[in-house]
Amino acid sequence: MNRSAAAPLPGKARLIAAALVSAAAVVALTGCAGVEYREDICSSGEYPVLSVGGTGSACVPDKQEPPAGFVRYPEGKVPQQVDDKWDVYWNTHTLDKDGNIIDAPDAG
Template sequence: MRTTNRLRTTLGLALAGVTVTLFTSACSMQDAVCGGDEYPVLRVGSAGSACASDDEEPPKGYARYPEGKVPEHVDDKWDKYWQTRSIDENGKTIDLPEEND
């Protein structure tokens, strides 16, 4: 009987450890740039972005990101890339001036 109780206790502790691991790793996942049914858009000529509905064109003053350079998660490679760049009215990538404090 004691062996059965020890086995249950060990299994219970193992399951609790797995549960804690799953919850803490889920909290550390990167946030999506936009929610479901939306896509990210870039402000033309300046810093800034927004999310547009999948069934709509970008709002005035915004454009779609160039293909292959679309940020998907906050602070991913392309999100960081576009923090110092934008596109001009012709769709050409431009560097943004550095901010002075």
């Protein structure tokens, strides 16, 4: 028996084909459900810096010092991704001119 492309599949093959189509539809509709995209604070080759006395930040090339009015974040408290623990923390805290962590003046 020579089967053409339009011939119906036997029962078991039809069931497998339906399952594969359903699985593909679920993946297409949900994208990468469960895999959360997190945006990096800085691009590769840069590090984040914090404005002294405020909550502003910037990214500086790895081999450069922070510009005037900015400092490196304290070790272990550097935000890596948008809305991570330290990114959220530094929205309400800052460093004073002596490097002490203080409440941000505009964190009202």
